[in-house]
Amino acid sequence: xxxxxxxxxxxxxxxxxxxxxxxxxxxxxxxxxxxxxxxxxxxxxxxxxxxxxxxxxxxxxxxxxxxxxxxxxxxxxxxxxxxxxxxxxxxxxxxxxxxxxxxxxxxxxxxxxxxxxxxxxxxxxxxxxxxxxxxxxxxxxxxxxxxxxxxxxxxxxxxxxxxxxxxxxxxxxxxxxxxxxxxxxxxxxxxxxxxxxxxxxxxxxxxxxxxxxxxxxxxxxxxxxxxxxxxxxxxxxxxxxxxxxxxxxxxxxxxxxxxxxxxxxxxxxxxxxxxxxxxxxxxxxxxxxxxxxxxxxxxxxxxxxxxxxxxxxxxxxx
Numbered sequence: 001x002x003x004x005x006x007x008x009x010x011x012x013x014x015x016x017x018x019x020x021x022x023x024x025x026x027x028x029x030x031x032x033x034x035x036x037x038x039x040x041x042x043x044x045x046x047x048x049x050x051x052x053x054x055x056x057x058x059x060x061x062x063x064x065x066x067x068x069x070x071x072x073x074x075x076x077x078x079x080x081x082x083x084x085x086x087x088x089x090x091x092x093x094x095x096x097x098x099x100x101x102x103x104x105x106x107x108x109x110x111x112x113x114x115x116x117x118x119x120x121x122x123x124x125x126x127x128x129x130x131x132x133x134x135x136x137x138x139x140x141x142x143x144x145x146x147x148x149x150x151x152x153x154x155x156x157x158x159x160x161x162x163x164x165x166x167x168x169x170x171x172x173x174x175x176x177x178x179x180x181x182x183x184x185x186x187x188x189x190x191x192x193x194x195x196x197x198x199x200x201x202x203x204x205x206x207x208x209x210x211x212x213x214x215x216x217x218x219x220x221x222x223x224x225x226x227x228x229x230x231x232x233x234x235x236x237x238x239x240x241x242x243x244x245x246x247x248x249x250x251x252x253x254x255x256x257x258x259x260x261x262x263x264x265x266x267x268x269x270x271x272x273x274x275x276x277x278x279x280x281x282x283x284x285x286x287x288x289x290x291x292x293x294x295x296x297x298x299x300x301x302x303x304x305x306x307x308x309x310x311x312x313x314x315x316x317x318x
Contacts, residue, residue, distance in 0.1 A: 006076040006102060006170050007031050012089055013080035014039055014064065016133040016268070017106060019141035021078055023050045024178040026062045033063040033070050040064040042139030049140035053147075072096040076104065076171070078127075079116065083109040083280035090119035097122060102167055104151065108199050108265070109280035110192045113154055125168065126188055127151050128195045131180075132262040145259035148181045152188025193237045193244055194251075199264075199281050200233055201226045201252045204302035206264035207276070208309060214260030217253050226252060229298040233285050239292045270309055273317025278306040 011022040014036025043064040130148035282303040289296035
């Protein structure tokens with residue numbers, strides 16, 4: 001199996017991360033089609049404007065469309081839509097996606113693979129993104145931090161013939177060739193919950209205060225709130241049979257070292273008057289805590305405040 005066996009690539013969700021990953025693959029020579037709404041007209045007309053972290057801005061042609069039927073013929077699909085749109089996106093792809101196509105779910109949250117598999121029979125691998133990006137303008141993606149990707153196979157859906165590992169090797173090689181640091185994880189369930197911790201710790205606070213990650217962790221009071229929040233998520237994960245690393249609080253605080261000027265995707269959604277993913281982040285922790293009898297007051301508070309801010313932002317956006 002070669003890298004070419006997973007080309008062409010379709011990116012469903014041409015927002016910041018979709019354009020970043022699609023742009024990196026296209027720049028490395030992989031055939032890519034971006035599928036989305038807001039930016040595809042600009043990309044078709046003017047090309048994708050790609051701004052590397054701390055580097056130059058370049059513009060190059062990438063196929064782009066608003067028609068999800070463009071997944072037809074793709075060997076690899078990167079699902080980059082918001083977690084709120086997972087079910088709808090999977091249903092929309094179903095009539096067009098070939099049975100041999102492989103999906104890498106690059107979304108926030110811990111239950112997206114199960115939701116995709118409820119709609120599609122394809123192999124689906126979680127992809128944990130440790131990269132920050134933003135859309136700086138129409139068709140203009142800016143890489144703001146990070147450069148790592150972790151992929152793996154969930155135990156509940158893992159094959160018994162070694163095919164999953166071979167596919168993961170191909171996926172890793174493809175992204176490594178595009179300039180990312182890629183890890184294949186043997187414990188991706190733990191990684192998913194660890195990533196959820198990071199999202200819960202940063203996204204809501206960044207959104208509610210408009211703060212960059214570095215500014216957040218510089219304030220002792222915010223670090224204390226983040227520590228309490230992390231412990232709540234770890235307690236919920238433990239009750240679900242997922243043992244998270246003991247140094248999780250320290251790891252969460254250190255995350256800002258590599259992304260000091262990043263503001264969260266939740267903050268970006270509020271600025272644009274869009275629905276956030278809070279239901280699949282802090283809200284998910286709250287619901288699971290309720291089901292398991294575990295109190296999650298910090299996550300509950302942040303979830304409620306983001307929902308209120310979301311309503312306000314939507315009402316004020318033209």
